[in-house]
Amino acid sequence: MTPxxxxxxxxxxxxxxxxxxxxxxLVLRGMAMMSDAISHAILPGLVVAFFVTGSLSSPWLxxxxxxxxxxxxxxxxxxxxxxxxxxDAAIGLVFPALFSLGVILIARYxxxxxxxxxxxxxxxxxxxxxxxxxxxxxxxxPKALYAMGGVLAxxxxxxxxxxxxxxxxxxxxxxxxxxxxxxxxLHYLLMGLVSVTAVAAFDAVGSILVVALMVGPPAAAHLVxxxxxxxxxxxxxxxxxxxVGGYWLAWALDASIAGSMAAVVGxxxxxxxxxxxxxxxLAIRRRRRRQRWTFAHKMLTIHLxxxxxxxxxxxxxxxxxxxDHLHWEKEFADQVVRRAVRAGLITRQGPQLLLTQAGRSxxxxxxxAD
Numbered sequence: 596m597t598p599x600x601x602x603x604x605x606x607x608x609x610x611x612x613x614x615x616x617x618x619x620x621l622v623l624r625g626m627a628m629m630s631d632a633i634s635h636a637i638l639p640g641l642v643v644a645f646f647v648t649g650s651l652s653s654p655w656l657x658x659x660x661x662x663x664x665x666x667x668x669x670x671x672x673x674x675x676x677x678x679x680x681x682x683d684a685a686i687g688l689v690f691p692a693l694f695s696l697g698v699i700l701i702a703r704y705x706x707x708x709x710x711x712x713x714x715x716x717x718x719x720x721x722x723x724x725x726x727x728x729x730x731x732x733x734x735x736x737p738k739a740l741y742a743m744g745g746v747l748a749x750x751x752x753x754x755x756x757x758x759x760x761x762x763x764x765x766x767x768x769x770x771x772x773x774x775x776x777x778x779x780x781l782h783y784l785l786m787g788l789v790s791v792t793a794v795a796a797f798d799a800v801g802s803i804l805v806v807a808l809m810v811g812p813p814a815a816a817h818l819v820x821x822x823x824x825x826x827x828x829x830x831x832x833x834x835x836x837x838x839v840g841g842y843w844l845a846w847a848l849d850a851s852i853a854g855s856m857a858a859v860v861g862x863x864x865x866x867x868x869x870x871x872x873x874x875x876x877l878a879i880r881r882r883r884r885r886q887r888w889t890f891a892h893k894m895l896t897i898h899l900x901x902x903x904x905x906x907x908x909x910x911x912x913x914x915x916x917x918x919d920h921l922h923w924e925k926e927f928a929d930q931v932v933r934r935a936v937r938a939g940l941i942t943r944q945g946p947q948l949l950l951t952q953a954g955r956s957x958x959x960x961x962x963x964a965d
Contacts, residue, residue, distance in 0.1 A: 599724040604842050606723050606739050607856060610796045611808045611834030613747040616754050617788045618809035619830050622817055623765050628683060629668065630809040632690035633786065634793040634802040636667040638697025641797065657794045664790025665783060667693060720842075720852040723799050739799040746795045753788055754827070757781065762823055804853040808834050811860035815867035818874045837863050891931045893961040894921060896940055899950045900958035912948045 621630050640663030644656045667689055674685040728735040735741070754761065764771040764778035771778040789809070796805050816829035841856025848855065869876050898921060902911035910916060917928045932948065935941045940954035950958070 600842075600846075602724045602737050602740065603720050603852065604839055606737060606743060606799060607720060607838035607842060607852075608835045609740065609743040609747050610800055610804075611812065611838045612831045613743055613750050613792050614796070614805060614808040615812050615830035615834045616747075616750040616827065617785055617792060619813040619816070619823075619827050620761055620765055620785055621789065622810060622813040623823075623826075627810045627814070628686050629671070629786070630789060630793075631806045632671065632686045633664040633667055633789050634797075634805045634809075635694035636690040637661070637664045637790060637794055637797070638694055638802075639663060639700060641794065642697050642700040657791060660794035660797065661787060661790040663693065664793065665787050668783065668786040719801075720799055742795050743799070746792050750788060750792065753784070757784075758823075761785070800853050800856075804857050807857035807860040808837070811857075811864045812837065815864045815871075818867045818871040833863055834860070888931070888934055891923075891927075892935050892938065892940055893957060895931055895935055895948075896950060896954045896958035897961055899941065899948060900955060900962075903950065909947070914943075914946050914948055 618630060621627055637660035640659035640661070641656050644659030647659075648655050670689050671682065671685045674680060674688065675682045680688070723737050723739045726738050728738045728741060760771070760776050760781055763774070764776060764781045768778040771781075792809070793802070793805050800808075812833035813826070813830040815833050816826045819829060820826050837860045838856050841859040842852055844850070844859060845852040845855035867875065870878075872878055895917070898917075899912055902908050905911070911920065914928070914932060917923055917932075918925055921928070923931065932941070932943070935954070936943060938953075939951055940957060942949050942951060
């Protein structure tokens with residue numbers, strides 16, 4: 596591995612970690628679309644700041660982008676409060692307008708600088724090692740490494756100091772307001788952090804990868820665990836692994852690095868969506884299948900228990916009668932009987948079905964519960 600390859604991966608890992616920290620709270624609040632809105636809407640702020648300073652490395656670009664990002668949130672909230680449109684519609688109105696304004700400004704006035712629409716959308720991680728920070732004649736490494744390292748430090752400090760407040764404002768904003776925690780201020784601080792993260796990562800990775808890293812890893816982590824601390828750590832880990840895996844996928848395919856990383860994030864999320872232990876689609880399917888058989892067993896034992904010691908007992912406990920009385924198809928009825936026998940709920944005496952003590956207890960519990 597060359598030093599340049601190591602630097603590219605290190606920058607991507609730091610971007611992933613810095614994005615996952617505020618992104619976790621966005622996902623928990625159901626505001627994942629806001630990250631997409633902010634990462635696009637900051638473009639006119641960057642362009643205007645570039646026009647004023649004439650430099651792409653000026654810290655005023657971050658300030659301009661962050662200011663427009665927070666303004667985007669405020670504008671979306673103002674439209675939502677009119678109750679004429681929903682929040683998702685407000686986001687769909689605001690960020691395309693601002694992003695389009697930024698694209699128009701770039702196309703009209705900044706077409707000859709490295710601030711084009713391709714860089715905006717995809718960035719170019721391969722160029723990160725060539726933009727170096729030279730300090731008193733010493734090569735300190737890529738500028739993006741220090742910029743994103745600073746953002747990561749701010750994010751860690753923000754989440755560490757305000758973790759309890761953020762948790763309460765995320766899950767119960769009403770209680771947070773009653774306790775005087777000012778959830779609205781926390782909301783705008785979080786959106787400001789999202790804006791700063793998006794601006795700092797903008798030139799290196801582009802808006803698409805910022806959104807992917809801010810939403811994909813936290814969403815995957817949310818499928819795996821409900822504990823906030825574990826979710827944050829898992830989000831950072833998934834983002835870092837996706838960044839490294841995406842880089843080597845791009846190297847193998849000779850493809851876009853940012854695009855490959857975003858693709859690996861998507862693959863990781865789909866894997867969690869399928870195989871997450873509690874909330875994955877396969878786990879849900881197994882649980883529903885298990886519940887189906889459990890319900891069928893209860894129905895069978897209740898049916899047999901209700902007709903025990905009754906004159907019609909020989910007729911009602913006949914296996915063929917289940918199709919008529921419980922409206923089960925023959926194949927399904929046979930499967931239920933076989934499973935109930937294996938579970939020790941019933942026994943068979945030829946075509947007759949008899950409850951065991953375990954089956955009788957299950958029927959009584961089901962009747963009492965109903």
